[in-house]
Amino acid sequence: MKKLALAVALSVASAGAFAAAPAWDFVQGSYVITDFDESDFSYEPDGFAFSGSKLVTDDVFVTAEYSMQEDDILGIDVDLDMLTIGLGYRYAWSEKTDLFGIVSYEDVELSGSGQSADEDGFGLTAGVRSMVTDNIEVRGAVKYIDLDEDDDTSVLVGADYFLSPMFAVGLSYETSDDLSTFGINARYNF
Numbered sequence: 001m002k003k004l005a006l007a008v009a010l011s012v013a014s015a016g017a018f019a020a021a022p023a024w025d026f027v028q029g030s031y032v033i034t035d036f037d038e039s040d041f042s043y044e045p046d047g048f049a050f051s052g053s054k055l056v057t058d059d060v061f062v063t064a065e066y067s068m069q070e071d072d073i074l075g076i077d078v079d080l081d082m083l084t085i086g087l088g089y090r091y092a093w094s095e096k097t098d099l100f101g102i103v104s105y106e107d108v109e110l111s112g113s114g115q116s117a118d119e120d121g122f123g124l125t126a127g128v129r130s131m132v133t134d135n136i137e138v139r140g141a142v143k144y145i146d147l148d149e150d151d152d153t154s155v156l157v158g159a160d161y162f163l164s165p166m167f168a169v170g171l172s173y174e175t176s177d178d179l180s181t182f183g184i185n186a187r188y189n190f
Helices: 002-018
Strands: 026-036 046-055 060-073 076-092 097-112 115-133 136-147 151-162 167-176 179-189
Touching (some): 060 097, 097 136, 151 179
Antiparallel strands (some): 026 046, 076 097, 097 115, 136 151, 151 167
């Protein structure tokens, strides 16, 4: 009986310790749908995104994301590939909430029918991540991207439900003047 009580106490203590702050060491896979806000044509590519984050010190982290999406425009298969590689800093605002900033390299490629257009540039992101309960994390951020021919500011919101300290599923939504992206994700914390 004492062993059972000790096992329960240790599992509760470890779950509580995990929920104390957002995890920054993770890999994530997502299904994403993007809607371009252009009145001249309809382009709504969907596909997959892979991302991850790793703390390199107590507060500094590296992050990366790659997405591959496709759709048809007038019968032509058009691919949208996006890459983000960043360096970030997190600040523990409270036991359950972190503020963060990221400086990133951004690359966007649109290709189809033997043609391609590629733009790269930089991004700046400021946001917040918070464990609102022991198994629910919410996040919000503002991101500015400056590419070769264009710049844009977007707002991102999302939430993850932790099935265990290591596994979570969630939703995300990002919107700007030019496009909106909805994602369904699965995350593994390490």
